[in-house]
Amino acid sequence: MDILVPAAILAGLGFILGLLINVVSKVFYVEEDPAIDEVVELLPRYNCGACGHPxxxxxxxxxLNKESDVMACKPIKKDAAEDLKKYLKEHFANK
Incomplete structure (x- = not known):
């Protein structure tokens, strides 16, 4: 019986903190630009860091912020680089 009270307290505390985390994650949710995922799909997705980015x-x-060149990505193949340049030029030339 001595172990049930602390176990119940910890279970209740875990439940309350779980609800709090859920509410806070919905209140402070930040929507990302879907263009980021589109450009990531065109990159090799090795996450190697050879371009100088993590x-x-x-x-x-x-x-997308025009701070780097496509060729800064070392493992990208030539045809994929051309496709990415074309995509960026078509969709984000006016930004």
Missing amino acids: GCKEMAISL
């Missing part, structure tokens, strides 16, 4: 997602953000 991963392909950060490289995509840099490309």
Whole structure:
């Protein structure tokens, strides 16, 4: 019986904190630009860091902000690089 009270307290505390985390995640949700995922799909997705960014997602953000060149991605194949350049030019030329 001595173990049931602390176990019930911990279970209740876990439940309350779980609900709190759920509410906070919905209140402070930040919607990302869907273009980031589109550009990441066109990258090789090795997350190697050879471009100077920690991963392909950060490289995509840099490309969309026109802070990097497509050829900064070292493992990208030539035809994929051309496709990515064409995609960026068509969809984000006015930004």
